[in-house]
Amino acid sequence: MQNVLSRLSDAQIRAEQVYAYFGKSRQGYFQAVARMGKLKATMEVVESQVDQYRSTKDANAGSRTLYYNLNIKEQYNIGVNKFEKLMSDYGLILRPVYTRIVTTKASSRSKKYTNLVAGLKVNNINQVIVGDLTYVYKDGQRYFVFSLFDLYSAMMVGIYGGERMRAIEGIRPLEQLINLRGIEAIKYCIHHTDGGSQYFSNRYMDLLDFVKMRISVSGNCLDNAYAEQRNSMIKHHFLPLKRGRNEIEFNKGLAEIQYEYNTNRKQNRLGWKSPLEFENEISEQKYEQRCKYLTIKHI
Incomplete structure (x- = not known):
């Protein structure tokens, strides 16, 4: 000038x-x-x-x-x-990530269950838990990642990665959920997934029955949008920063992701609070005072 x-x-x-x-x-x-x-x-x-x-x-x-x-x-x-x-x-915008990972092998056993959450109004934690499965390659090794989220608070209540896509790996996040919340807290809670065979093995269903969780299945194996979005976030946002030379190291990274996500990751749907901050806030409210309802139109 x-x-x-x-x-x-x-x-x-x-x-x-x-x-x-x-x-x-x-x-x-x-x-x-x-x-x-x-x-x-x-x-x-x-x-x-x-x-x-x-x-x-x-x-x-x-x-x-x-x-x-x-x-x-x-x-x-x-x-x-x-x-x-x-x-x-300033050129700091990233290109959006678009992905659709298909890891579901439908179980005939799942056909006897229906979608319990479509149209449901949720206003507290431990009412609906959603789960999904994805996979990722780290350090030349493929890992299958099983995750469970509380639908209301977005809390990551369980996550585990294994080299094989079996029920024995899939049950680990469910065990984490039980340890985190306690059996009484999740009694009659809805457990919602797609029709993947891992969720309908005898061992997995026996544990769901033991804690008295209700089984809900999306109408289409590719129609489990909320959990799919969370898994996409894990895969494309968090896991690129972790190592996975073996299963122990990979799950150590997942545990770090779970802590960071639950404790510090602020989210739009939670009023830009982390899941832990959000749960602490609603724990101080009386049930009838809680005005935030999440209506599940399609999941």
């Missing part, structure tokens, strides 16, 4: 005329320059924070997730819409 003004001066055009043309005073111009310099310095710091978060917490974190999990408003007094635009302007 100063070079431009210098050339205009040679042409006998006063700087004040230029400022007036652009609707700024000389003071306003230099204030704008100062703001631009401050914003650039701020975004340099933000860029380093984004890189750090994506390299340690979530490899594919989007702008809004970064905004709330990095506390951008509190740190820099920048609104979410402006932050999203700045992320785009």
